Amino acid sequence: MKVHEYQAKEIFKKYGIMTPKEKMCRTVEEVAAAAQEIGIPCVIKAQVMVGGRGKAGGIKLAKDEKEVKQHAENILGMEIKGIPVKKVLVSEAVDIGSEAYLGIVVDRTEKKTVIMACKEGGVEIEEIARQKPEAIYKVYADSLMGLMPHKAREVGLFLYQDPKVAFECASITSKLYRLFIDLDSSLAEINPLVVDKSGRLIALDAKINFDDNGLFRHPDVESMRDRESEDENELTAREQDLSYVRLTGSIGCVVNGAGLAMATMDLVKHFGGEPANFLDIGGSSSPEKVMNALRILLKDKNVRVIFFNIFGGITRCDDVAMGILEAKKTLNITQPIVTRLTGTNEDKAMEILKEAGLIFAKTMDEGAQKAIALLK
Amino acid sequence: MSIFVDKDTRLLVQGITGRDGSFHTTQMVKYGTNVVAGVTPGRGGLKVEGVPVFNSVAESVKKTDANTSVIFVPAKFAPDAIYESADAGIKLIICISEGIPAIEMVKVVAYVKDKGCRLIGPNSPGVVSAGEAKVGILPGHIFKKGSVGVVSRSGTLTYEIVDHITKSGLGQSTCLGIGGDPVIGTKFIECLELFAKDKDTEAVVLVGEIGGRDEQDTAVYVKQHFRKSVFGFIAGKTAPPGKRMGHAGAIIAGTAGTAAEKIKAFEENGIKVGETPADVARLVKEHLG
Numbered sequence: 285m286k287v288h289e290y291q292a293k294e295i296f297k298k299y300g301i302m303t304p305k306e307k308m309c310r311t312v313e314e315v316a317a318a319a320q321e322i323g324i325p326c327v328i329k330a331q332v333m334v335g336g337r338g339k340a341g342g343i344k345l346a347k348d349e350k351e352v353k354q355h356a357e358n359i360l361g362m363e364i365k366g367i368p369v370k371k372v373l374v375s376e377a378v379d380i381g382s383e384a385y386l387g388i389v390v391d392r393t394e395k396k397t398v399i400m401a402c403k404e405g406g407v408e409i410e411e412i413a414r415q416k417p418e419a420i421y422k423v424y425a426d427s428l429m430g431l432m433p434h435k436a437r438e439v440g441l442f443l444y445q446d447p448k449v450a451f452e453c454a455s456i457t458s459k460l461y462r463l464f465i466d467l468d469s470s471l472a473e474i475n476p477l478v479v480d481k482s483g484r485l486i487a488l489d490a491k492i493n494f495d496d497n498g499l500f501r502h503p504d505v506e507s508m509r510d511r512e513s514e515d516e517n518e519l520t521a522r523e524q525d526l527s528y529v530r531l532t533g534s535i536g537c538v539v540n541g542a543g544l545a546m547a548t549m550d551l552v553k554h555f556g557g558e559p560a561n562f563l564d565i566g567g568s569s570s571p572e573k574v575m576n577a578l579r580i581l582l583k584d585k586n587v588r589v590i591f592f593n594i595f596g597g598i599t600r601c602d603d604v605a606m607g608i609l610e611a612k613k614t615l616n617i618t619q620p621i622v623t624r625l626t627g628t629n630e631d632k633a634m635e636i637l638k639e640a641g642l643i644f645a646k647t648m649d650e651g652a653q654k655a656i657a658l659l660k
Numbered sequence: 661m662s663i664f665v666d667k668d669t670r671l672l673v674q675g676i677t678g679r680d681g682s683f684h685t686t687q688m689v690k691y692g693t694n695v696v697a698g699v700t701p702g703r704g705g706l707k708v709e710g711v712p713v714f715n716s717v718a719e720s721v722k723k724t725d726a727n728t729s730v731i732f733v734p735a736k737f738a739p740d741a742i743y744e745s746a747d748a749g750i751k752l753i754i755c756i757s758e759g760i761p762a763i764e765m766v767k768v769v770a771y772v773k774d775k776g777c778r779l780i781g782p783n784s785p786g787v788v789s790a791g792e793a794k795v796g797i798l799p800g801h802i803f804k805k806g807s808v809g810v811v812s813r814s815g816t817l818t819y820e821i822v823d824h825i826t827k828s829g830l831g832q833s834t835c836l837g838i839g840g841d842p843v844i845g846t847k848f849i850e851c852l853e854l855f856a857k858d859k860d861t862e863a864v865v866l867v868g869e870i871g872g873r874d875e876q877d878t879a880v881y882v883k884q885h886f887r888k889s890v891f892g893f894i895a896g897k898t899a900p901p902g903k904r905m906g907h908a909g910a911i912i913a914g915t916a917g918t919a920a921e922k923i924k925a926f927e928e929n930g931i932k933v934g935e936t937p938a939d940v941a942r943l944v945k946e947h948l949g
Binding site: 397496559 | 684797820867896907
C-alpha cells in the first residue's frame with residue numbers, strides 16, 4: 285500500500301524527522317490561504333502516487349500571490365501519468381545547500397534490512413542504481429539486534445563531512461529505521477534530504493510504502509488509504525480476499541493460484557489474445573468466492589469472454605462449478621464462458637456443469653485458444 | 661533418493677487441529693508420509709487421523725523423535741511456530757502459511773540460521789518426493805517416481821507443469837515450492853546444490869516469476885557450477901510494473917524483476933526456457949527421451 289507525500293510527512297513528524305512547514309489543500313482558495321500562512325515564496329506540489337511529478341510540471345515554485353493562484357489552478361486540474369491531481373501540498377521554500385538520498389528497504393537477496401545512502405539527491409535511486417551503482421552506500425541492519433547507533437553514524441559520516449551534520453543525519457537514519465520497522469514498511473525514503481543554508485537537515489520529500497502483509501496489525505496505516513486513487517474493483521476484490529489486477533484486454537481470466545493466474549494471462553497473449561485481468565480466487569475457494577469473482581469481472585465492460593482455468597488441489601472443482609452455475613442463474617452474464625477444470629473432484633464438476641451451456645476445454649492451451657476464437 | 665523429505669522423514673504437523681491442518685494431515689497420511697505427531701497448544705491428548713496431538717513441539721519431539729515440521733497455523737502465529745520448532749531441535753521446517761510480514765521474516769530467517777536449521781517457505785505449497793513422502797498441500801495424484809527435480813516459486817502453476825511432465829511419461833524425484841514471498845528461507849540455488857548430489861535427479865525444472873533477482877543469480881550459478889540439465893519457465897510476461905500479482909514477492913519494482921530480464925538471464929546461461937507450461941515439459945521430454 286502506498287500513501288501520499290503529505291501523509292508520509294505526517295508520519296515523519298511523529299518520529300521527529302524535520303520536514304518543511306507545509307499544508308495539504310484541495311482547492312485554489314485553500315492554497316491561497318495556506319500560502320499566506322506559510323509565507324511566499326512557497327512550493328506547490330501535486331499529491332499523486334507516481335514518480336516524475338516534477339518533470340510533469342506538478343511541482344512549482346510560486347514567487348508571488350499571482351503565481352500561487354496560477355500554479356494552484358494549473359496543478360489541481362492536471363493529470364500526471366493518467367492520474368488526476370485532487371490534492372496539492374503547499375510547502376515552505378527551503379534554501380537548499382546540498383541534496384542527498386536516504387532510503388530503507390528489505391533486501392530480498394541478503395534477506396536483511398538495508399539502509400541506502402547516496403550523495404546525489406533528487407534523482408530516482410533506480411536511475412543511479414542502473415548508471416553508477418558504486419555511488420550507493422549500503423549499510424545492513426542486524427536482523428536480530430536492529431540498527432545499532434554506530435551503523436547509523438556510518439551512514440551519517442558517509443554523507444556529510446561536518447561531524448555535527450553527520451551526527452544529525454545518524455539520528456534521522458535511526459528514526460527512519462524505527463518507523464520502517466514499527467509500521468511494517470516495504471520502503472521508507474527521503475529524497476532529497478537537504479541541508480539548508482542555516483545548516484538544518486530537512487526531509488524535503490517523503491515516500492513510504494507499506495507491506496500489505498503487515499497491514500493487519502496497523503489499522504492506523506490502513507485508515508490512511510486513499511480510496512479515490514485506487515481501482516474500485518481492486519479494492520472490492522481485496523475486501524473479499526481475492527487478488528485482482530485490471531488490465532486492458534478482453535479475455536477475463538478466473539484462476540486459482542497466483543503463478544497459474546500469471547501463466548494464464550501469458551498464455552492468452554501467447555496465442556494472440558489480450559487478458560483483461562489477473563484474478564486469483566485463492567486456495568480454498570467456495571462457490572461464494574467464485575460468484576464474487578464473476579461480479580468483479582463483469583464490472584469491466586471490456587470483458588467479452590470469460591476463461592476459467594482451475595487446477596484443483598485444495599480448490600475443489602465442484603465448488604467452482606457450483607459457483608459458476610449459481611452465477612449463471614443469478615447474474616446477467618452475456619459473455620461466453622470457457623472452462624478448464626482439472627484435479628480434485630473434476631468429475632463431479634462436469635456433472636454439475638454439463639447442462640450449463642459452457643464451452644469446455646481439457647487443457648489450458650485448448651481453453652485459451654477457444655476463448656480467443658470466440659472473439660472473432 | 662530424493663532431497664529434503666523421504667521414507668525417513670518423521671513429520672510433525674503444527675496446527676494439526678485446524679481446518680487446513682487436519683484436511684492435509686489426512687492427505688499426507690494417505691500418500692504414505694510418516695506423520696508421527698501434531699501440535700496445537702491446548703489440544704494435547706487428542707488424535708487426528710490416528711496421529712497423537714501434543715501441547716508443544718518440545719514435548720512431541722521428546723515422545724516421537726519428529727525430525728521435520730510442517731506449519732499450517734495462521735500468519736499471525738506462524739513466526740512463533742517456526743521459532744518453537746527451531747528451539748526444539750527440528751532441522752527442517754516447511755511453512756505453508758501465507759501472509760507473514762516481510763520484516764518478521766527477516767528476523768525469522770536470521771534466527772533459524774543461528775539454530776542451524778533449514779526453513780522452506782513461507783507461502784510454500786510444500787515438498788513431495790515422489791513415492792516416498794508428501795509434506796504440504798501439493799496434490800499427490802499428479803506425481804510419479806522419476807528423475808526430474810522441480811523447484812518453483814508458486815503452487816498451482818507447479819502442479820500444472822508436474823502434470824505435463826507425468827503425462828509425457830516422465831516422473832519426478834523431488835518437487836517443491838520455495839514460496840511466493842519476498843523473504844524466504846530457501847532459494848533456488850540451495851535446492852540446486854542438493855539436486856546436484858542426488859543420484860536420482862537427472863534434470864531440474866526451475867519455475868520462476870516476476871519480482872526480485874533470484875532467477876538471475878541462479879542462472880549464473882547454473883552456468884558456473886551445476887552439471888545437470890536445467891529447464892525454466894517464468895510467469896508474468898504480461899504483468900504490469902508496480903502491481904503485486906497475488907504473491908507478495910511477485911511485483912516488478914520500477915523496471916527491475918521483469919519476466920523478460922529473467923528469461924534472458926536463463927537463456928544466456930544455458931537454461932532452456934519453455935514458452936508455455938506444456939512447452940517446458942516437452943523440452944524436458946525431448947532431452948531425457
